[in-house]
Amino acid sequence: MNTFDNQHIWHPYAKIPNELPTYLVESAKGVYLTLEGGKRVIDGMSSWWSAIHGYNHPVLNKAIETQLGKMSHVMFGGLTHQPAIELTKTLLRITPDNLTKVFFTDSGSVSVEVALKMALQYWHNKHQANKQKFITIRGGYHGDTFGAMSVCDPDNGMHHLFSGVLPQHFFVKSPSIVFMDEALADLEVVLKQSANSIAVMILEPVIQNAGGMRTYNPQYLLKAKALCEQYHVLFILDEIATGFGRTGQLFALEHANVKPDILCLGKALTGGYMTLAATLTTDDVSGVIGTLMHGPTFMANPLACAVANASIELLLNSPWRSNIANIEKILKTELLPLQKHAQVKDVRILGAIGVVELVDEIDIEKTQNYLIENGIWLRPYGKLLYTMPPFTITDDELSVITNAIKTISKLTPLHF
Known part of the structure; x- marks a missing residue:
């Protein structure tokens, strides 16, 4: 965590100093963010749902x-x-x-x-x-x-x-x-x-x-x-x-x-x-x-x-409909079975949106630490663990996200 940032910069929906860690991004390309120290994580949030083509795209x-x-x-x-x-x-x-x-x-x-x-x-x-x-x-x-x-x-x-x-x-x-x-x-x-x-x-x-x-x-x-x-x-x-x-x-x-x-x-x-x-x-x-x-x-x-x-x-000019249909198919295949787990209240999938609503409030800091360690950036809130990935994400990259969501969703707060 950057000490100056934590003491002086106000981040969205946060206080100063921030109670949660903020991760310094050094660069971004494709669906990956490169954090301070060289750690690469898949951005499953598309920078709050906006970076649909990923980062550093030559055309843009x-x-x-x-x-x-x-x-x-x-x-x-x-x-x-x-x-x-x-x-x-x-x-x-x-x-x-x-x-x-x-x-x-x-x-x-x-x-x-x-x-x-x-x-x-x-x-x-x-x-x-x-x-x-x-x-x-x-x-x-x-x-x-x-x-x-x-x-x-x-x-x-x-x-x-x-x-x-x-x-x-x-x-x-x-x-x-x-x-x-x-x-x-x-x-x-x-x-x-x-x-x-x-x-x-x-x-x-x-x-x-x-x-x-x-x-x-x-x-x-x-x-x-x-x-x-x-x-x-x-x-x-x-x-x-x-x-x-x-x-x-x-x-x-x-x-x-x-x-x-x-x-x-x-x-x-x-x-x-x-x-x-x-x-x-x-x-x-x-x-x-x-x-x-x-x-x-x-x-x-x-x-x-x-x-x-x-x-x-x-x-x-891209095959965006088929790309999103494929993302939706993978999200449904991977996440809908979570509905049977005791810690999961609901699973909602629409297009390139995958949402798992848990029964209990999410421990944001522990969850984000786990995600970062496993090469993923998500921004859960309340009881919601969700992804809105870039449309350019590959099947394997999306599976990294869904596997992490599945693991977290099956854990009780006491055993995180």
């Missing part, structure tokens, strides 16, 4: 190097550039055809902030300024900024400290926790009673990620969207974690062919190279809004747009 490196020779950044207010134009064309081509406008932001959380602001400004300009509330399903996670925090799970999320200052919104039963019909009935009751004050519904399609890694029936999306249309509520899908192939479809919304009014993208948008996100919407929403009062300094950064263009092209 070249895209940034080429753009760097032209300009690294230019303000987007009053100016534009070709990487942003090309990225917009691509995003509109590969997302639902009702989405025609793109607003670029710096991060996924800010993409959600912009989406929520779009909804509020839309209804304000339609002379329904009373529609200021949001509705979402329980168990969700949408980011760490204030608007995003306000639609994260209010009881089991990580933002309870701020509950006293966050706006109070509507939370309905999640189809990942109760039966779909029960969840839809709860949604309809709230919409019927309060739609005149609700601007928008926001949810993660098919799988709720950081809020608990729980999957649900894709048909909920279609029926929830229909209810929102019936009660005049806009519909946001947060695909920051699920976009660009992670669930086995290019976007998770394709599992139900649902068309949102607003779509949030991020994480794998640049292949994990740089921070960039996007909020897409329709002619109707953008036309009613007019001028959107938001403008990040590094909006549509040319380096980020250039590498995003290269990453998407690299993905679409």
Whole structure:
């Protein structure tokens, strides 16, 4: 552990000094991180689900190097550039055809902030300024900024400290926790009673990620969207974690062919190279809004747009569907049998996502030490031990991860 780092640098969801060890990464290539001292570990997290092509990819490196020779950044207010134009064309081509406008932001959380602001400004300009509330399903996670925090799970999320200052919104039963019909009935009751004050519904399609890694029936999306249309509520899908192939479809919304009014993208948008996100919407929403009062300094950064263009092209020109189907097959073969073990509560597999929910809280430090010793980097939390590997991982490399997960899942906390 680096002493200076531990005493002075704040890491995500940690204190200073950090109670858990932080491992110094010296370099990264393919699916491997090389740690201080030369230890190589397979990154089973894709750097929080973003590095879908692995690290140090020559195509993505070249895209940034080429753009760097032209300009690294230019303000987007009053100016534009070709990487942003090309990225917009691509995003509109590969997302639902009702989405025609793109607003670029710096991060996924800010993409959600912009989406929520779009909804509020839309209804304000339609002379329904009373529609200021949001509705979402329980168990969700949408980011760490204030608007995003306000639609994260209010009881089991990580933002309870701020509950006293966050706006109070509507939370309905999640189809990942109760039966779909029960969840839809709860949604309809709230919409019927309060739609005149609700601007928008926001949810993660098919799988709720950081809020608990729980999957649900894709048909909920279609029926929830229909209810929102019936009660005049806009519909946001947060695909920051699920976009660009992670669930086995290019976007998770394709599992139900649902068309949102607003779509949030991020994480794998640049292949994990740089921070960039996007909020897409329709002619109707953008036309009613007019001028959107938001403008990040590094909006549509040319380096980020250039590498995003290269990453998407690299993905679409690869056999990504078969690669992810193969990852899913291995994850199911290796991990689903764990359901019979006493220490395992549930196993959930979707595309290139493998989740083992244990009965007891995970000892994070002991678990990570074991994983590092065995050449693996994972980031377990709570009772969840999971992997979201790069799409370029080999069968043998994936088996190293699943074997470690199997070993850990069969151990009791007392015998770790």
